[in-house]
Every structure is written in C-alpha cells, then in structure tokens.
Amino acid sequence: MESILAAMAMSAFGAGAPSTPAAAAIPPQDPSLDAVKTYAIPAGPMSGALTTFAEKNGLHLLYDARATHRLRSPGLVGSHSLRGGLDRLLMGTGYAYRFADVDGNVSIVLAQATETRNDATPISSATPLPAIDIGAEARAPESRNAGAGQGPGDRHTGYRADTASSALKMDAPIMQTPVSVQVVTRQTLDDRQAISMTDALVTNVSGVQPSQGFFDVLKIRGFGTFGNTFKNGLQENRYRYLDTTNLQSIEVLKGPAAMLFGRLEPGGVINMVVKRPLETPYYSLEQQVGSYGLTRTTLDATGPVLEDKSVLYRFNGEFYRTDSYRDFVSDQNVFLAPTVTLHPIEQFRMNIDFEYHNRNWVENYPIYPAIGGSPANIPSSRYFHPAYLTTGMNNHFEKKRIAYDFTYDFAPGWSLTNRLSYANLGTRILNAFPGTFNQATGDLTRTGTYNPGFTDKTFTTNLDVKGKFVTGPFEHSLLVGFDYFNWYGPMLTAFNPPLSSINIYAPTYWQFENIYRNPQFLQNGAKWTGVYVQDMISFFDDSVHVLLGGRYDWAETYLSRFRTSPYLAAATYWASYDQGFNPRVGVVYQPQPWITLYGNFTRGMSANNVTTLGETLPPQQGEQFEGGVKIELFDKRLLATMAYFDITKTNIPVTNPSNASQTSTIGRARSQGFEFDLTGRIDDNWSVIANYTHDDVRTIDGTATDPLTAYTRQIAVSGSKLPASPRNYGNIWIKYDAAGELKGLSLGGGLTVVESSLGDTANSFVLPDYTLLDGMIAYTTKIEGYNVTAQLNVKNITDTVYYPTAGSRTTIVTGTPRTFLGSLRMEF
Structure with missing residues (x-):
C-alpha cells in the first residue's frame, strides 16, 4: 500500500536511502540535535529531499520508497536545527517523527502493516525500529478516516487542513x-x-x-x-x-x-480548489435523493493514462434536478468537468481543466415584503414573480471554461507558476423586481427585466515567480507576480417592462404581460492589470516570520447604454480609469510550535463608483487591522483560531436626499469584531467544527436626512446597521465515528444560533433570531470488494420559520423548511 510508510530492517535500506550512508549514533537528548546548519534543498520529490538531508547530517534514514513516490517536499533553505529542518521538510505531508534510540538512526514511520515489499519480504516480518508514532495523525491528523471502508480519491480528508x-x-x-x-x-x-x-x-x-x-x-x-x-x-x-x-x-x-x-x-x-488527478485509480458513483423532488447523480473517476504515470486524468460529472419549497420554482443542472495532468519530468507539472455547465431554472429572486417592523405573516412558499412567464420561459445559461496551471522548478528553491482561464457564458434571463408596497392593501408593484440572450467572455491569467534564499540570519520566501483580468460583455438587448401588481394575500399568476417594452442596448466590460511583490522573512530559528508585500493596479471599467437603437448616440456612457498602490504587512511569532501569535495590516482597492449621470468617482477602499492567536491541540489534530479585526470601507457613494442626481463619496462603513474557529479531530472517534462571530457592522458616515426620507428612500445614515448583519452568531457540528463492532457507523449533529438583525438600510424592521438543528447518520461497509456508504442528512429538524438575510423592505430571503437528503455512494 503506497500510503504506508513503514520501518524497515537494514536489509531494505536500499529501497529509499543511499547505499553507503555515513552512520552517526545520536541519542535522543544529544545536544547535536539542536545544532544549526545551513541548507539549500529545493522543493521537489520527498525522497530526494530526505536523502540530501540525511547525507548533510550523516544519518541513517530508513523508509519505504514506495510511500514517498507521490510526495513532494517544500524544500529547505537557510539555517535550521536538525529538528527544525525535519519539520520543514515534512511540512504538509501528513508525517511527523521522533528520534529512534537504536543505532542512532533517525527513522520516519507512519504505520506497521502486513504488506509486501518489492523484494517480496513482508514488511511486518522486518525488524522494526521503535515506533515513531506518526500514525497518531500528527501532521495531517485527518488524512485517514476512523470509520470503516476508507478509500482513496482524496475524499477522507478530515475537517482540518494544514495549508491554504x-x-x-x-x-x-x-x-x-x-x-x-x-x-x-x-x-x-x-x-x-x-x-x-x-x-x-x-x-x-x-x-x-x-x-x-x-x-x-x-x-x-x-x-x-x-x-x-x-x-x-x-x-x-x-x-x-x-x-x-x-x-x-x-x-x-x-x-x-x-x-x-x-x-x-x-x-x-x-x-x-479543484480536485486533481491521482496516480492510483479511483472511481466513485453517488446517487442522492431528497425533499421537493431532489435527485442528484455524481461521478468521480481518476487514474493514470500512461503506465509511467506521466499523464493522469480525472472526470467529475453531475446531473441535478429539484423543485423547491417555493411555489413554481424548479432547477435543473448538468455539469461535466474533465481534468488532465501532465508530469513528464519531476521539475514540471501541468493541469488542464475543462468545464461544461448547462442550467435551466425558474427565477427565484427574493421578493417578500415587511409589514411594520417584521416580515409579513404569509407562507414562505408564496411566489411573487409572474409565474405565467417564468414557468413558460425558463432561465438558462451555458458555460464553457478551459483553464490550465503549471509549475516549473527551474532552479533549486525557485519555481515559475502560470495560471490561465477563459470562460464563455451564454445567458437568457427573465426576472422581476419589487417596486412600491402598500402595507394596508397588500398590493405590490413590480418591474421586469428580460434579456433574450447574451454572451460574455472572461479571460484571466497570472504569473508567479517564487524563490527561497538567505541573507545572513534571515531566510526569505519571495513571490513576484503579475496578473491580468478582462471581462467583456458585447452589445445586448434588454427589456425593462412594468409588470402588473400582485396582492401578497391573494396573488393572481396567470396575467398576460408584454415583456417586449422599454428596450435598451447595453455594452460593458472591465479589465485590470496588477503587479505585486511579497517577501516572507523568517528568523530566530523559524519562530518569527515577517510578511512584507505591495501591489500596484491599473484598472478600467466602462458601460454604454442606448435607449432606443444601438445606432443612436448613447444616453449614458461612463468609463473609469483607476490606479493605485496597496500594501500588506504581517508578523507571526511562535514561542512554541503549537501556538502562533499574529497580526496584520492590509489595504485594498475595491469597485468603481459611478453616478446615474455617468460621473466617475474614486474607487472604494478597504483597510484592515487584525490580530489573533492560532493553537494546535491534541497532538496537532485540532486547530483553534481566534481573531480580532477592524475593517473600514471608504469612498462609498451616498445620494443627496433632496436631489437623486447628486452623489458624493462621503460614505464610510466599519466592521469590527471577534471570531473563533475550531476544526479537526479530538481523538480517533470524535471530530468537530465550531465557530462564533461577534461583529458590529454599521455606517460611520452617511447621508444627513430626516427619518421619513431615510425610510422611504432607504438612505443610509450615520450609525445605522448594514442590512442583515447580526451582531452575534455561532455554529457547532460534532461527528462520532464508531469503533469496534460498530465500525463504519458515523453520527453527526449541528446547531446554528443567529441573533436578530435589522433588515434594511434604514433599519426600519427586524429579522428575528433563530436556531437551527441538523443531523446526519451514515454507515460504510464493504460489499463484493466495493466501499459502499449509505447516508441520511436532515436539515432544520425542528422546521423553524426563519429569515436568514434581506436587502430591503421588499427583498427578504425566507429560510428553507425541514428537508431530508439521502445518498448511496459506491467507491472502488
């Protein structure tokens, strides 16, 4: 089994170590373990990195080379102790170590198992070195599932990741x-x-x-x-x-x-992050069936194309169809995503991704009003779109995407990465938006938008050069990059007809509507170019890391709007040209390997601002101060992150309440709060995801106006909360994987608690607090050599009525009632 790294007898030393290594007996407490040496080991195959490290330190390094065949090391550059060097070499691989007190050898062991080596000698019969306890899931504790029937396919990843x-x-x-x-x-x-x-x-x-x-x-x-x-x-x-x-x-x-x-x-x-092809063949077929007629079939297949595994493939496919708890709404989706990986030499690896996405749906833009200070007391299933049109003219899009990324290690410690993506998206959309609402009668006016068909194109690419070098006591990880983005929407025809009003208590759906009214012709696009430099400087035996970075952008956004004919002069045209520099600074201090103290300051340029008259305003800006603590618990199985943040968004356009045509960038909003996340495994049986957020999100500078104007025109004033921004909310999900006679059984349960929030910019009504309860039961077993998993999830077990978010007094999102979702998955 390639995933097992076993202790080997000296007779098997040739499987992965030099044939004539220098021997050096080092007791576990020998001070030479902390001696610092300078390394220049490039990123690359794990076997080569381990061999170079062993030769540098005069050590025996015993391992099964089959297990390292697919592993890559991030390399090792700069001054490190023996312990620190091994930590960096094995970073992100899922392996840890301890020093064996036999013959002075450093040995890396994942597990002992009855497997057969290349020379047909059972591994379990080889004389093992003392257990090094990597099998206790030390570095990537969740890479192996505690339940029965675990399989390949990168599915059993656990809840915790080491890198991002x-x-x-x-x-x-x-x-x-x-x-x-x-x-x-x-x-x-x-x-x-x-x-x-x-x-x-x-x-x-x-x-x-x-x-x-x-x-x-x-x-x-x-x-x-x-x-x-x-x-x-x-x-x-x-x-x-x-x-x-x-x-x-x-x-x-x-x-x-x-x-x-x-x-x-x-x-x-x-x-x-897209799934990547694997060298080991893997196939998975899953069928899901759920509430409201949901059915979803997915396929995942991967493996080598050539015997030398220099060309790999992976194919993911989906067919999905469902109705909804909301009347008239349906959705159907076909998604096909083949991927090819080219790996002709160790220094070069390229992934080529293809995607085809075809979707048909009945529009479900949230139209749901508030009455007084709360959402209207009407069924959440009620539909306020013109069903006569939306059910007869389903919306549709067809997306085709091709992308690639490759990395070339052109020198020790240095690599070049290029990514590129091109997407072509054709769309047909019929939609309705709410207008004025009469709370006394329940009559709601509506406007429509109809785009009979348009295609837009997106091209984006970037180029990154990464390298490691040393200056005195400082180890540098340098990134120099360039990116380019271009989105173009050619001329399209859009109709904006007024629609008949609807009564929320007694809706009439089968009215004829003339949607071919008020045509306009649009053409828009955006592009930008950016260059950036980043350096992560590490020192004090890799316990302090300082991040310095900066980026310069050149951006352009434009829109043309023609009212009656594409050949007439534009009624509206605007273009924005912006450029600017944005810095990023951060620092990490690790007094112990299991605890991190960090802080950062970062600034970013956001969207363009344009008035209704085409006046160009400065782009919005975001600025953050953040500080926090990260802690690894239970032998690195569990990761806890606590963060305090303070984000300010400036240059927000605000409207003069007495003149809608006058706009200025005096707006400013602030998000200030605390977050806590806990993810991973407590032991071999219990896993957890838990988080809590306290966040105060409000307008700092807005429009000075009277309350009535703010209410009727939804104008933000200083001190008002941003819509649907609860101050406190939290979640917990706990899963139990049984052992012994019940091995293969998994039980999970989750709780979500969200505080009440204000539902619109004027803070005129309240979205009530809510609590949701979810559950899961699954069983995995082997049938005829196949791993088969049956699973049932129940969401909103208590069938709570809730409103997760809103944007205005007429666009409240209703929560999904209790749903059941069952699945049957076969893997081999």
Missing part, C-alpha cells in the same frame, strides 16, 4: 501565516452533503453569512463577496450557481486581499 494556497500564494503552513484563513475540506462537504456554496460555507466558517440576491454571493465580515470568488487562484466573474462537484476544498481568506488578487470587496476571498 490563497493565504500567501505559497505552501506555507496555516500556523505560519499572519492572516485568518479557514478551509472547508472535501470530507466536510460530504458529511454535510453540501451542494451549493452557501451550504458549504455558511455554518462551517466564522464570519460568513448569506447575502440578499440571486447570485451565490455571501458576506464575509459584514461585506459582500461580489467579485471575490476565485477558482484555483483565478477570478470567477459569474457568481450564480457555483458548483461543488469537482471541488477538493474551499478556502476562505479573511479581510482585504487585494495585494494578491486585485480589486476586491474588503471582507475576504473565497478560493475554490
């Missing part, structure tokens, strides 16, 4: 990054049966809340993520119905991240 590429665009451990970053792993997605991005992130990560709207836009630390969603480090310009089928994990980087990723909202970044 989005944090620094480097493979630095989370414990050594001066920012708050959380990772939702593949096993978390599976255990919670998370199909949407909202299901995946809300409740599993602190500071994340749903956002009002019909896109997959969330809020991080009180600010929206529109434009802040990335896939493998490249921006996804479309935010509707993001698919989790081919994702290995989802990273959430908190705070302004413009230094690495460009112009973003200041709350944080979501980075979707």
Whole structure:
C-alpha cells in the first residue's frame, strides 16, 4: 500500500536511502540535535529531499520508497536545527517523527502493516525500529478516516487542513501565516452533503453569512463577496450557481486581499480548489435523493493514462434536478468537468481543466415584503414573480471554461507558476423586481427585466515567480507576480417592462404581460492589470516570520447604454480609469510550535463608483487591522483560531436626499469584531467544527436626512446597521465515528444560533433570531470488494420559520423548511 510508510530492517535500506550512508549514533537528548546548519534543498520529490538531508547530517534514514513516490517536499533553505529542518521538510505531508534510540538512526514511520515489499519480504516480518508514532495523525491528523471502508480519491480528508494556497500564494503552513484563513475540506462537504456554496460555507466558517440576491454571493465580515470568488487562484466573474462537484476544498481568506488578487470587496476571498488527478485509480458513483423532488447523480473517476504515470486524468460529472419549497420554482443542472495532468519530468507539472455547465431554472429572486417592523405573516412558499412567464420561459445559461496551471522548478528553491482561464457564458434571463408596497392593501408593484440572450467572455491569467534564499540570519520566501483580468460583455438587448401588481394575500399568476417594452442596448466590460511583490522573512530559528508585500493596479471599467437603437448616440456612457498602490504587512511569532501569535495590516482597492449621470468617482477602499492567536491541540489534530479585526470601507457613494442626481463619496462603513474557529479531530472517534462571530457592522458616515426620507428612500445614515448583519452568531457540528463492532457507523449533529438583525438600510424592521438543528447518520461497509456508504442528512429538524438575510423592505430571503437528503455512494 503506497500510503504506508513503514520501518524497515537494514536489509531494505536500499529501497529509499543511499547505499553507503555515513552512520552517526545520536541519542535522543544529544545536544547535536539542536545544532544549526545551513541548507539549500529545493522543493521537489520527498525522497530526494530526505536523502540530501540525511547525507548533510550523516544519518541513517530508513523508509519505504514506495510511500514517498507521490510526495513532494517544500524544500529547505537557510539555517535550521536538525529538528527544525525535519519539520520543514515534512511540512504538509501528513508525517511527523521522533528520534529512534537504536543505532542512532533517525527513522520516519507512519504505520506497521502486513504488506509486501518489492523484494517480496513482508514488511511486518522486518525488524522494526521503535515506533515513531506518526500514525497518531500528527501532521495531517485527518488524512485517514476512523470509520470503516476508507478509500482513496482524496475524499477522507478530515475537517482540518494544514495549508491554504490563497493565504500567501505559497505552501506555507496555516500556523505560519499572519492572516485568518479557514478551509472547508472535501470530507466536510460530504458529511454535510453540501451542494451549493452557501451550504458549504455558511455554518462551517466564522464570519460568513448569506447575502440578499440571486447570485451565490455571501458576506464575509459584514461585506459582500461580489467579485471575490476565485477558482484555483483565478477570478470567477459569474457568481450564480457555483458548483461543488469537482471541488477538493474551499478556502476562505479573511479581510482585504487585494495585494494578491486585485480589486476586491474588503471582507475576504473565497478560493475554490479543484480536485486533481491521482496516480492510483479511483472511481466513485453517488446517487442522492431528497425533499421537493431532489435527485442528484455524481461521478468521480481518476487514474493514470500512461503506465509511467506521466499523464493522469480525472472526470467529475453531475446531473441535478429539484423543485423547491417555493411555489413554481424548479432547477435543473448538468455539469461535466474533465481534468488532465501532465508530469513528464519531476521539475514540471501541468493541469488542464475543462468545464461544461448547462442550467435551466425558474427565477427565484427574493421578493417578500415587511409589514411594520417584521416580515409579513404569509407562507414562505408564496411566489411573487409572474409565474405565467417564468414557468413558460425558463432561465438558462451555458458555460464553457478551459483553464490550465503549471509549475516549473527551474532552479533549486525557485519555481515559475502560470495560471490561465477563459470562460464563455451564454445567458437568457427573465426576472422581476419589487417596486412600491402598500402595507394596508397588500398590493405590490413590480418591474421586469428580460434579456433574450447574451454572451460574455472572461479571460484571466497570472504569473508567479517564487524563490527561497538567505541573507545572513534571515531566510526569505519571495513571490513576484503579475496578473491580468478582462471581462467583456458585447452589445445586448434588454427589456425593462412594468409588470402588473400582485396582492401578497391573494396573488393572481396567470396575467398576460408584454415583456417586449422599454428596450435598451447595453455594452460593458472591465479589465485590470496588477503587479505585486511579497517577501516572507523568517528568523530566530523559524519562530518569527515577517510578511512584507505591495501591489500596484491599473484598472478600467466602462458601460454604454442606448435607449432606443444601438445606432443612436448613447444616453449614458461612463468609463473609469483607476490606479493605485496597496500594501500588506504581517508578523507571526511562535514561542512554541503549537501556538502562533499574529497580526496584520492590509489595504485594498475595491469597485468603481459611478453616478446615474455617468460621473466617475474614486474607487472604494478597504483597510484592515487584525490580530489573533492560532493553537494546535491534541497532538496537532485540532486547530483553534481566534481573531480580532477592524475593517473600514471608504469612498462609498451616498445620494443627496433632496436631489437623486447628486452623489458624493462621503460614505464610510466599519466592521469590527471577534471570531473563533475550531476544526479537526479530538481523538480517533470524535471530530468537530465550531465557530462564533461577534461583529458590529454599521455606517460611520452617511447621508444627513430626516427619518421619513431615510425610510422611504432607504438612505443610509450615520450609525445605522448594514442590512442583515447580526451582531452575534455561532455554529457547532460534532461527528462520532464508531469503533469496534460498530465500525463504519458515523453520527453527526449541528446547531446554528443567529441573533436578530435589522433588515434594511434604514433599519426600519427586524429579522428575528433563530436556531437551527441538523443531523446526519451514515454507515460504510464493504460489499463484493466495493466501499459502499449509505447516508441520511436532515436539515432544520425542528422546521423553524426563519429569515436568514434581506436587502430591503421588499427583498427578504425566507429560510428553507425541514428537508431530508439521502445518498448511496459506491467507491472502488
């Protein structure tokens, strides 16, 4: 079994170590273990890195080379002790070590098992060195599932991750990054049966809340993520119905991240990490069936194309269909995602991703009003769109995406990475938006938008050069990068017809509507270019890390709007050209390997501001101060993160209450609070995800106006809370994996508690607090050599009526009632 790293007898030394190593007996407490030496071991195959390290220190290093065949080391550059050097070499591999007091050998052992070596000698019959206890899940404690039937396929990842590429665009451990970053792993997605991005992130990560709207836009630390969603480090310009089928994990980087990723909202970044092909063949077929007619079939297949494993493949596919608790709403999705990996030489690796996404749905933009100081007392299932139109003219989009990324190790400690993505998205949308609402009669006016079909194109790429070098006592991890983003929407026709009003108590759906009214012709786009430099400086025997970085951006955004004919002069045209520098500074101090103290300051440039008359205003800015503590518990099985943050968003456009055509950038909002996250495994049976958020999100500078004007025109005034921003909310999910006779059985339960919040900009009504209870039961066994898992998840067990978010008095989002979701998965 390639995943087992076993202690070997001296007769097997040739499997992975030099044939004539220098022997040196070093007792475990020998002071030479702390002696500092200078290394220049480049990132690359683990076997070569371990061999070089052993030769440098005159040690015997005994291991089974089959287990290191697929492993890569981040390398080792600079001055390190023997212990510190081994820690860095094994970083992120899932292996730890202790020193064997036999013949002075340092030995790396994951487990003892009855396996057969290449020379046909059973491993268990070899004379083992003393147990080094890496099998206690020390470095990546969750890489192995405690339940029965664990299999390959990168599925049994546990709840905790060691690294997150989005944090620094480097493979630095989370414990050594001066920012708050959380990772939702593949096993978390599976255990919670998370199909949407909202299901995946809300409740599993602190500071994340749903956002009002019909896109997959969330809020991080009180600010929206529109434009802040990335896939493998490249921006996804479309935010509707993001698919989790081919994702290995989802990273959430908190705070302004413009230094690495460009112009973003200041709350944080979501980075979707795609599954990669594996050298070991793996196949999985899963069928899910749930409430409201939900059915979802997914396939995952991977393995080598060539015998030498220089070409690998992976294919993920999904067919999904469901109705909704809301009347008339339905959704159907086909998603196909093949990936090819090219690995002709050790120094070069390239992944090529293809995606085809075809979706048909009945629009469900949240139209639901407030009456007085609370949401209206009407069924949450009631539909306020023109059903005669929306059910007969389903919305549709078809997305085609191709992307690649490659890394080339061109010198010891130095590498070049290039990523590129091109997406073509065709869309047809019919939608309705609420207008005025008469609380006395229940009559709600509506306006419509109809785009009979348009296609937009997104091209994005970046180039990163990373390297390690030493200057005196300082070890540097340098990143120099460039990125380019271009989104273009060619001329499209849009109709904006007024629709008939609807009564919320007695709705009439079958009215004829003429949607081909009030045409306009639009053309818009955006592009920007950025260059950035970042240096992580480590010293004091790798216990202090200082992050220095900066980025310079050149950005352009434009829009043309023609009212009656594309050949007439534009009624509205604006273009914004912005440029600016944004710094990032952070520091990490590790007084002990299991505890990290960190702090950071970062600033980022956000979206352009444009008035209704086409006047260009300065771009919005985000600025954050953050400090926190990270602690590894239970032999590094469990990671706790505590963070205090203070984010200010400036240059927000505000409207003159007496003249809607006058706008200025005097607006300022602030998000200030505390977060706590706990993820990982307590022991071999118990796993946990827990988080708590205290966040005060409010307008600091707004428009001076009287309360009536603020109410009727939804104008933000100083001191008002941002819509749907609860001050306190928390979640906990606990899973138990049985052992002994019940091995294979898993039980899970989760609790979500959210405080009440104010539902609109004018703070005129309240979204009540709510508590949700979820549960899961699963059983895994082997049938005819296949791993078979049956699972049932129940969400909102108590069938609580709740309102998770809102944007105004007429756009309240209703919560999903109790749902059941069962699955049957076969793996081999």
